[in-house]
Structures are given as structure tokens and as C-alpha cells.
Amino acid sequence: MIVEKLSEERLEEFKAYLYKYRYVHDESFLYDEDIEKFKISRENPTELLIEDNRITGVLSLMCGEYYLAGKKARTRIFHCERTSLESY
Numbered sequence: 001m002i003v004e005k006l007s008e009e010r011l012e013e014f015k016a017y018l019y020k021y022r023y024v025h026d027e028s029f030l031y032d033e034d035i036e037k038f039k040i041s042r043e044n045p046t047e048l049l050i051e052d053n054r055i056t057g058v059l060s061l062m063c064g065e066y067y068l069a070g071k072k073a074r075t076r077i078f079h080c081e082r083t084s085l086e087s088y
Contacts, residue, residue: 006046029076056081
């Protein structure tokens, strides 16, 4: 198990993960339009948990100007397929 930053190579796999698990999580920030226009940037820091060369967990934040102006950030998704402490 490794943790890596989201890269262009895994972007489509990441989006598929969001679609798969958005209803298990608070889907407030996981609407189709938001997922489709998602871009890798400083405003969207995202880490992936990788096991057997596939995504098994995701932590993605929203740190755009709107949130930073209020000195805040929002969690887009914090989810893991396995519920082990080690995974989180």
C-alpha cells in the first residue's frame, strides 16, 4: 500500500472512483458537472491510496480562493474501501 499525489495518468481512474463512491460519502461536492471539470491543481490537493496498482482510497480537498478567503478548506471526499486504521 502506498500513498501518491493524483497525477494525469490516474485522473480518469480517480473520477471513476468518485462516481462509484459518491453516494456512500456526502455527495455535496461530487455532482457530475464537478467531477467532469475536475482539474489537478493547488486548489484541489488530492492523495490516493494505491494497492495492487489500483486506487483503494482517496482524500481530496477544495482550497480555492473562496475557501481560502475565509481561511478554510473543504473536504471533497475522504473515503477508503477498507475500513482499517492503517488505510486511513
